[in-house]
Amino acid sequence: MDPWRSAQDVLRCHHCGGSTGSPLFCDICNTHLCKTCVGEHLSDFSKKHGLVSFGRRGSTYTCLKHSSNICDLFCEQCDHPICKFCISFKEHHGHFVEDILKSLESKRHVLKMELQALVKTVQPIYQKIATNIQVQKVELKKNNKIQITAIRKHGKDLHREIDNNIKKLEADLDEMDTELMTVLTKKEDEIAHISSEISKNIADLKNLIASNDVSVVSAHISRNAEFRKLIPKLKMSLPRFTSQRINMETIQLGSLSVVSNETTEHNFVTDSPGNDSSSSERPTIVVPFVIKEINTTSGESGGLRSVSCLNDDNIWTCGQDNILQLYSLQGKLVKSIKTKSGNRPEDIEVTRNGDLFYTDENDRTVNAVNNSHIETLIKTHEWTPCNVCNTFTGDFLILLYNDHSKQTKVVRYSGSSEKQNIQFNDNGQALYSSHGSKCISENRNLDICVSDWGSNTVVVVNRAGNLRFVYTGPPSKTKESFTPRGITTDSQSQILIADYYNHRIHIIDQDGFFLRFIEKWELQYPCGLCVDTKDNLFVAEYRTGKVKKIQYDV
Known part of the structure; x- marks a missing residue:
């Protein structure tokens, strides 16, 4: 069939040759199947089979260690598919293991x-x-x-x-x-005149010698003394041309300017991925500036601690009291909700679906808010949850600490099920300090970013929990103390960190290189951070109780 002169042929069953719009597929045998032929194909027990829908072809793997099993899980730490039997082995103990299709979707998300x-x-x-x-x-x-x-x-x-x-x-x-x-x-001329006088005197002497007249001879006066006195000798120096060595430095021939071909960083303004409509209309910002200031009641009650965007028009906040508050960007209080236990919420997080969650340290719970109804999603015992963030795959990353063992860890939850623990580096050393406030955020490349006030660092690990870098502040001659609190990321995978006592925001790239500050003259004691879909930054100021919306150059 000529592909240029005809439509594409439909998929056909490899057993009966019949056509079907959505065939099944044996991933092991690499065979298209219609529903009628599935039974016949699977009846061949001499081979292994992996029956999937055509759209999921290529997702079935035979376990390398247990050849009779199909790999339906993926170990992120070992970076290869495993079967359910592999989990019981020590080599995968404590590793982050996920459904292979969900892992594939996560990786596709990163690739996209x-x-x-x-x-x-x-x-x-x-x-x-x-x-x-x-x-x-x-x-x-x-x-x-x-x-x-x-x-x-x-x-x-x-x-x-x-x-x-x-x-x-x-x-x-x-x-x-x-x-x-x-x-x-x-x-x-002078010499010629004297020579003439000498010649005349010689002639006169010859005449006197020949004369016999005594009176004439006696009257002669000798001029020899006069003639012996020679005229001054003329010393003459003739003009000579002396050529000089040509010195190109002194001759003003002109010169060419020094050629410069240095490489410098490009400073193109780029659009934010996923925000085509807004970023194309957005002007280039040279200096960050405050667009909005929202006064909350948290300043009156002791301090504003956290902020999270519900959408581009509304924000949730929490402070030192037991009230969760929803504000519009016009500063209007839209809704207030008391915590279930009556305790102060430690942190809040709005998911991509618009659901509100908060952590309760005293009650050791993570709670979901649905309208005014509050449901406890996670209840811990020895460990205390403090800060929380929602991931791009729908999981939760929760920072937990244990006062008794003086340890801190990050735990990934899917619903109420614990999936992953991140606590130590490859050398068995603790990644996070055992004291001080901490905040957490997931970057677009699925890195997990933790600001750790206890160690004055930002610790970034990849999705599998392996350490990528530790940020301690930009190079500085004065070595100001770095006091990180709130942390968030934007659409360019830049990491923004609130530097509490230095009254400014640090912006670093996804590899930990310092880019710039949002300087202190705009801010007072920045604490909680979040960004909206247009990469506007929201900063919760602890002592003033204000939320500032800042437009900055991304």
Whole structure:
């Protein structure tokens, strides 16, 4: 069948050859099946089979250690599929194990985020860079022509100056020669006159010698003494041209400016993935600024501790009392809910579905709020839950501490079931301090970020719980004490950290490199943080009881 002249053929069963719109698929045998032929195919007990829907083909793996089992789980720490029997082995003890299809979806989510970032952000930047290079090439050629013309003009000017100087040297030489020639001619005339007098005197002496007249001979006066007194000797130095070594440093030939081809960081403003409509209309922000200030009653009751966005128009807050409060961005109190136990909530979190959760330290519970009804979702015993965040896969990450053992850990919950414990690094050392406030957030690449006031650090691990980096603040000569409290992430996978006593926000990238501050003149004792879908930052100020909405450059 000619693929260019016909429609695509339908999928056909490999057993009966019949067509079906949605066949089944044996992942082990790599065979399309219709419902009628499934039984016949599975009756072949000489082979293993993995029957799935066509859309799930390629998701079945045979366990490498237990060849009779199909891998339906995935160990994130070991990074390979396992079967249910593998879990009982020591090598997977304490590892984060997840349903293989759910793990696949999580990894696809990360891949989609990477693809979206490449297509919408990175690739356009490189295209713009390539365009700029072409422009630079054109400018380089144009500049070359301009500079060559300037150099040649300067060369002609230099030749003209040199010719003028040579002509002046020749004129000076002629003038010197004329002056010396005059002196020589005068001397020559003087010598000729004396020579004439000497010749006359010789003739007179010869006549006297021949004369017999005593009176004439006696009257002779000798002039020999006069003639022996010679005229001054003329010492003459002839003009000589002395050429000088050409020193290019002293000759003003001109010079070319130093060529610069340094590489610098690009500063393109990119759109936020997933926010096409808003980010295309959003102006470029050079300096972060406060858009809104919302006054809450938490400042009056002792301090505002946490904030979480319900949507782009409403925020939940909690402070030192037992009240959960919902505010509009106009500052109106929309709803107030008392905690189930009457205790102060330690932290709040709004899920992507808009559900509100809060932790209760004294009651050791994690609670879900549905309208005004509160349901206890998780109840712990020896460990106390403090801070919580919802993940992109729908799980919860909860920070728990144990006063008795002086330990802190992060636990992943799916519903009320514990799935993963993160507590130690590869060397068996504790990742988190045993004291001080802590906050938690999941990044777009599924890293788990914890701000740890007890150690004045931000600890970031990957989804499997392996340590990626520890942030202790930017390089500084003064070494200000870093006091991290609230933490959140934005659509660019940047991590934002509230620096409580320094009254500012640190912005670092997903690999822990410091990018910039949101400076202290805008903030007072920042505590809780969250971002909305447009990457606007919400900061809960502990002592003022204000929530500030800040637009910053991402």
